[in-house]
Amino acid sequence: MMSGLTLVSVIGVPIGSLAGQFAGWRGPFRALAMLAALAAALLPLTVLAARSRTTKPAAPDHENEGSRRTVLTEPTGQDTGNLPALRGPASTPLLRDFHPSRAPGGVGCMPPENPLPPGGTEAEPPTAHSRRTFIAASAVGGAVAVAGPSLPGSEPAAAAADATGALNSRVSLTVNGTRQTVTVDNRTSLLDLRREHFELPGTKKGCDAGACGACTVLVDGRRVNGCLTLAVRLDGAQVTTIEGLTPRDDGPLHPLQQAFVDQDAFQCGYCTPGQIMSGVGCLKEGHTGSPEEIREWMSGNICRCGCYVKIVKAIQQAGS
Numbered sequence: 001m002m003s004g005l006t007l008v009s010v011i012g013v014p015i016g017s018l019a020g021q022f023a024g025w026r027g028p029f030r031a032l033a034m035l036a037a038l039a040a041a042l043l044p045l046t047v048l049a050a051r052s053r054t055t056k057p058a059a060p061d062h063e064n065e066g067s068r069r070t071v072l073t074e075p076t077g078q079d080t081g082n083l084p085a086l087r088g089p090a091s092t093p094l095l096r097d098f099h100p101s102r103a104p105g106g107v108g109c110m111p112p113e114n115p116l117p118p119g120g121t122e123a124e125p126p127t128a129h130s131r132r133t134f135i136a137a138s139a140v141g142g143a144v145a146v147a148g149p150s151l152p153g154s155e156p157a158a159a160a161a162d163a164t165g166a167l168n169s170r171v172s173l174t175v176n177g178t179r180q181t182v183t184v185d186n187r188t189s190l191l192d193l194r195r196e197h198f199e200l201p202g203t204k205k206g207c208d209a210g211a212c213g214a215c216t217v218l219v220d221g222r223r224v225n226g227c228l229t230l231a232v233r234l235d236g237a238q239v240t241t242i243e244g245l246t247p248r249d250d251g252p253l254h255p256l257q258q259a260f261v262d263q264d265a266f267q268c269g270y271c272t273p274g275q276i277m278s279g280v281g282c283l284k285e286g287h288t289g290s291p292e293e294i295r296e297w298m299s300g301n302i303c304r305c306g307c308y309v310k311i312v313k314a315i316q317q318a319g320s
Contacts, residue, residue, distance in 0.1 A: 083264035171235050
């Protein structure tokens with residue numbers, strides 16, 4: 001066992017260091033070096049595994065086993081022919097009743113527990129593996145895993161995997177009146193596109209599941225949840241965010257923005273951009289006939305501060 005571990009250690013450490021040096025090589029020299037390293041690692045380990053398979057334990061001596069397993073059934077020198085059979089407390093015959101008749105004081109041999117087949121040798125189970133075989137197989141697998149990424153031809157496969165795992169697309173859209181063209185991952189949402197690529201942090205990320213409405217923006221005049229909309233599907237679209245309601249920083253506020261200020265329709269302000277954008281869409285759609293109608297068409301926006309009454313009043317003020 002210790003010799004196998006020593007051999008694996010002596011082989012594995014140099015091969016691991018050589019594989020690390022070969023990783024920086026290029027061209028045919030790299031391929032030849034890696035193949036030589038693999039051959040040097042596999043040859044001794046294969047010999048070690050073959051030796052462990054051919055070595056079998058010595059067959060147990062079953063011929064004398066019966067003579068060692070003896071049971072003294074009756075006392076020596078006593079005549080027990082006229083004695084009744086011994087029974088236990090539950091009237092169960094003891095061993096004396098089950099032994100065949102023999103001379104008083106005789107000694108009987110118990111049969112072996114595992115009789116051998118006619119061949120006389122005990123066969124090894126087909127699935128048995130020694131410790132040396134396990135260590136050799138583990139070392140070979142480790143050498144292949146280390147050298148595998150450095151083998152020639154693996155770089156195109158890795159590049160193809162990266163290309164198929166995350167494809168990028170070029171998107172052109174108009175955001176708040178400005179044409180924007182950007183290359184993004186196909187999985188990028190409209191919310192992340194505005195906040196991370198266009199640096200428009202006014203739109204907030206709430207639940208990121210389309211349940212709170214904090215990321216509401218207008219796409220071609222319609223209300224959408226930015227967290228549920230893929231950016232690659234908006235090529236050529238017109239997107240309006242909370243920053244686009246007021247053309248200039250020093251210009252007048254949008255009527256609904258001014259109504260929110262007048263009605264004090266916010267507290268923490270986190271949901272306010274989404275509330276205002278959804279309210280603008282509600283005004284454009286003409287769903288401001290009554291407080292009940294406003295509440296119904298604004299039900300997709302959640303205010304955890306509970307400013308719903310004042311939000312409805314602000315929309316009514318902007319609609320009048």
